[in-house]
Amino acid sequence: MMRSEQQVLPDVEESGVARATGDSSVRNAGPAVVLRGLHQSFGTQVVLDGIDLTVKSGETLAMLGRSGTGKSVLLKLIIGLRKPDSGSIQVHGQEITRLDLEAINQVRKTMGFLFQHAALYDSLSVEQNIAFPLKRHTKMSASERGNRVKKLLSSVGMERDLKKMPSDISGGMQKRVGLARALALGPSILLLDEPTAGLDPITSGEINELILKLQEEHDMASIVVTHDLQSAKTIADRIALLHGGQVLIEGSFKDLEKSDNEFVSEFMKRDS
Amino acid sequence: MSHNASIPHRLIGQDAPPAPSLVRATFAILWSPINGFLEWFGELGLFSWQVLRAAFRRPLEGQELFRQFDEIGSKSFPLVALAGAAIGFVLSLESRSSLVHFGAQSMLPAALVYSIIHETGPIVTGLVVSGRVGAGIGAELGSMKVTEQIDAIEASGVNPYKFLAFTRILACILVLPLLTIAADFCGVLFGWIAETLAEPVSFQRFINQGFAGSTFKDFLAPTFRTVVFGLIIGTIGCFQGMRTKGGTAGVGLSATSSVVLSSLFVILADVILVKIILVFFS
Numbered sequence: 001m002m003r004s005e006q007q008v009l010p011d012v013e014e015s016g017v018a019r020a021t022g023d024s025s026v027r028n029a030g031p032a033v034v035l036r037g038l039h040q041s042f043g044t045q046v047v048l049d050g051i052d053l054t055v056k057s058g059e060t061l062a063m064l065g066r067s068g069t070g071k072s073v074l075l076k077l078i079i080g081l082r083k084p085d086s087g088s089i090q091v092h093g094q095e096i097t098r099l100d101l102e103a104i105n106q107v108r109k110t111m112g113f114l115f116q117h118a119a120l121y122d123s124l125s126v127e128q129n130i131a132f133p134l135k136r137h138t139k140m141s142a143s144e145r146g147n148r149v150k151k152l153l154s155s156v157g158m159e160r161d162l163k164k165m166p167s168d169i170s171g172g173m174q175k176r177v178g179l180a181r182a183l184a185l186g187p188s189i190l191l192l193d194e195p196t197a198g199l200d201p202i203t204s205g206e207i208n209e210l211i212l213k214l215q216e217e218h219d220m221a222s223i224v225v226t227h228d229l230q231s232a233k234t235i236a237d238r239i240a241l242l243h244g245g246q247v248l249i250e251g252s253f254k255d256l257e258k259s260d261n262e263f264v265s266e267f268m269k270r271d272s
Numbered sequence: 273m274s275h276n277a278s279i280p281h282r283l284i285g286q287d288a289p290p291a292p293s294l295v296r297a298t299f300a301i302l303w304s305p306i307n308g309f310l311e312w313f314g315e316l317g318l319f320s321w322q323v324l325r326a327a328f329r330r331p332l333e334g335q336e337l338f339r340q341f342d343e344i345g346s347k348s349f350p351l352v353a354l355a356g357a358a359i360g361f362v363l364s365l366e367s368r369s370s371l372v373h374f375g376a377q378s379m380l381p382a383a384l385v386y387s388i389i390h391e392t393g394p395i396v397t398g399l400v401v402s403g404r405v406g407a408g409i410g411a412e413l414g415s416m417k418v419t420e421q422i423d424a425i426e427a428s429g430v431n432p433y434k435f436l437a438f439t440r441i442l443a444c445i446l447v448l449p450l451l452t453i454a455a456d457f458c459g460v461l462f463g464w465i466a467e468t469l470a471e472p473v474s475f476q477r478f479i480n481q482g483f484a485g486s487t488f489k490d491f492l493a494p495t496f497r498t499v500v501f502g503l504i505i506g507t508i509g510c511f512q513g514m515r516t517k518g519g520t521a522g523v524g525l526s527a528t529s530s531v532v533l534s535s536l537f538v539i540l541a542d543v544i545l546v547k548i549i550l551v552f553f554s
Contacts, residue, residue: 076423118419
């Protein structure tokens with residue numbers, strides 16, 4: 001994907017975020033995320049049955065699949081919210097399945113996560129939601145933090161809603177704030193769980209454009225779970241289709257369109 | 273010839289229920305709730321261990337702790353004070369009619385103070401707080417759990433056991449004795465008001481008579497018993513909230529179970545602690 005020279009968000013080094021999270025060893029070169037032989041079951045239901053995937057730095061991978069195929073579970077495994085039954089998860093070369101809580105928290109600081117329903121802390125204002133990770137993981141002064149929050153909110157078009165509570169803003173606005181919070185620490189990996197789910201086509205389009213713009217500004221690897229084929233086409237460099245607990249096909253949007261596989265053809269037809 | 277002798281042998285075998293399966297079924301019915309109870313205790317133990325480990329890790333989360341002091345302490349104060357006042361007033365009215373009957377109304381201040389400080393104040397505070405705060409914590413954390421807010425906290429590299437559970441449990445532990453003192457004070461004050469309405473007596477005289485036979489030790493042990501009540505209310509509220517499953521119905525269930533279980537364990541702890549206090553502090 002072409003990276004534009006336009007810079008809307010402040011540079012992470014300039015804002016002191018990277019200095020504060022401070023673990024440069026975590027952000028090394030090479031693939032951002034490598035999954036090998038990943039298995040996850042819930043009782044007798046096998047959700048992931050040997051997933052192999054690699055996401056390069058700066059690349060955007062969209063994960064498609066029917067509901068209940070374990071796409072969201074996969075994101076939670078990558079950020080360490082769940083432990084897989086077996087298999088390997090490497091984030092910037094670190095095997096996170098073997099890390100203790102302290103070490104995994106260091107890795108988590110290099111990742112941003114946008115939850116399906118934004119998961120904003122409802123007792124905190126929009127401003128406090130975004131300041132939450134900054135307050136805990138950076139040594140920024142209150143004014144530096146305030147500036148960073150304003151710049152993040154302005155980059156998602158929400159600079160006027162600083163003092164509002166999450167319950168006072170719409171679903172689309174909550175997604176924008178969630179995205180700003182995910183970007184607060186200047187992550188090198190962005191995980192997006194259904195960023196356009198439940199939004200009208202215009203707001204979905206705006207969110208897609210926003211993601212695209214933010215990806216162009218930062219050299220981030222992104223993994224986007226979505227049902228929205230149009231969204232995947234717009235924002236992803238590569239698409240992986242999950243079916244039966246495995247990656248059925250992996251490639252560009254055109255590769256999926258050309259596929260002879262019956263399920264892939266059906267999926268592309270039904271969703272388009 | 274016996275009655276059974278006329279029935280073909282194989283039919284007796286077929287009609288009789290197989291004994292081992294009946295035993296197994298009965299055992300399964302009896303074992304299921306016991307197993308559930310043991311599982312719950314096991315999970316509570318693991319949760320408490322996680323909170324204890326988080327307690328000694330940085331950062332202190334001072335701001336959240338002070339927010340919880342306000343939520344649990346300041347906002348419970350009016351209800352606790354009102355409950356203490358009502359209990360003191362009613363105790364005074366009820367005791368008076370009984371004591372007058374035996375010609376011992378001069379004993380009223382001492383009986384009232386002893387009753388409020390030793391038992392009524394601490395247990396009423398414990399139960400009122402377990403109702404208000406237990407439900408609040410269970411519902412708040414339950415709703416955070418089902419809306420993935422707890423996952424979001426964890427994903428941002430913050431330990432939810434420290435940020436959410438430890439701060440609430442510590443606030444409950446520290447605030448309960450203070451609320452008990454408030455309930456005791458309001459109980460004695462309104463006990464005096466009730467007594468004064470029947471037979472005017474100065475507050476100073478009422479207090480002097482009330483505390484005549486009591487020492488500081490009598491006040492200390494029952495009040496600090498509520499530290500254990502705070503631990504129970506905070507731990508059960510956080511545990512039930514953070515293990516919520518099943519959407520809004522699950523949140524309601526967590527709030528209800530937090531109140532029921534914390535009230536139950538507060539009463540059980542009270543019985544055990546009273547016995548311990550009588551053995552070691554009398």
